Amino acid sequence: MQGVKLPPAVFEQHLPKFLTTIWQVPDDHDLEIDFSRGRFYIPVAVTSLIARIDYATSNGGKVRLCGLNKCDNLRYLQRIDFFKRLGVELDEDFARRDPEDAFVPVREVPIGGVSIRNDEMATELARCLTRGKEDELFQLAQYSLGEVIANVKQHAERVGFVCAQSFKKHEMSRIGIADCGIGLRESFRRTDSPRFQEGMNDLQVLELAMSPYGSSKAHLRTGPYGETANKGVGLTMIRFMAAQSYGHFFLASGKAWWYRDGLRPEISSTFPAEVSVHGTVVGVAFQRSQVDDYLKLRRLAWDALGLTEKPADTKLFT
């Protein structure tokens, strides 16, 4: 059994190191995950960890959780159903009540089909995030959740995990989604995407996934309705709207990661040689004070993308 000592805190800038820590254990080793230093993890760290454990157990590995009695954020992890998602029953020494901070328990995103409707799941999660207020942040969160949930259902070929939080003392509202499915490279390969080339490295694959028209399924005309539903716009828009709100956007799959903090230049790199993230990880954060006009954010994102938005003929709208 190989030990994985979780760090005290994980924010966006810590994600490359965090993912390295949890994915560096070889596939044929059992995992012992030590929570004793745990204090604060953003949603994408939580969902990434669940996806990592899902990967280990679904491949016949054993996982042991330790150090829970010393973990400062144990109650938080219990409240967001982290352990429940892993099938672990822990006694709770607190009463579940409406928390001061808004957070959304981890939800499972099923594979394909319509067993869970994207709109209902996204709306429920967005409403939790804004504590029932249907404001501009709600619309942005609803949109973002709708798109990332659809991505997992269409591409991952394995269940994904999503959660969100809006802590009072932080300026950010955060969404995290992760799965241990086939990952971006394999999704492009399986759909025979014309924009994908075998010689591309994983960083180039990430860039492709984030570009408009970049979806691995954007070119497909197959399926019962003659067209694919996926044109590769959602992830691109989320990335740019996160930037326009001075938030964060993080994407990792395979051997590469990509991160942008607000409007600062993006940074990206590859993980150490022995590390590969099985599946896909997406972390998004919006700065709440900057989300006072969802429509304006969308327009800024379109401009930044170079897709000048031209109003459709007004005669179309009556």
Place this chain on the structure above:
Amino acid sequence: MKERFGTFLADGERANEFRFAEVEPAIVKGDHVVIDMSGVTNMTDSFGNALFGTLVKNHPEILDGRIEFRNCSPLLRTLISAAIQFATMAARRQQLA
């Protein structure tokens, strides 16, 4: 639309099915299509592209008065316009390739 899809139009697969099974046959028959958006508050690009974008791509002639959108909020107008614009750009891009 609200009765069929709810207030948040999000599922591109369902949008595709609706376009293919109901909207396109009506267009092929020469019907005037009215999309009523009353009560709809938000939409993903996946949904907009699958329904409106693909519709315009497959039947560009509908923009000449054969389709109309009723009761759209300013947000919905923008989202529908974006889907149409996106489809037009994608078609142009495909022609150039």
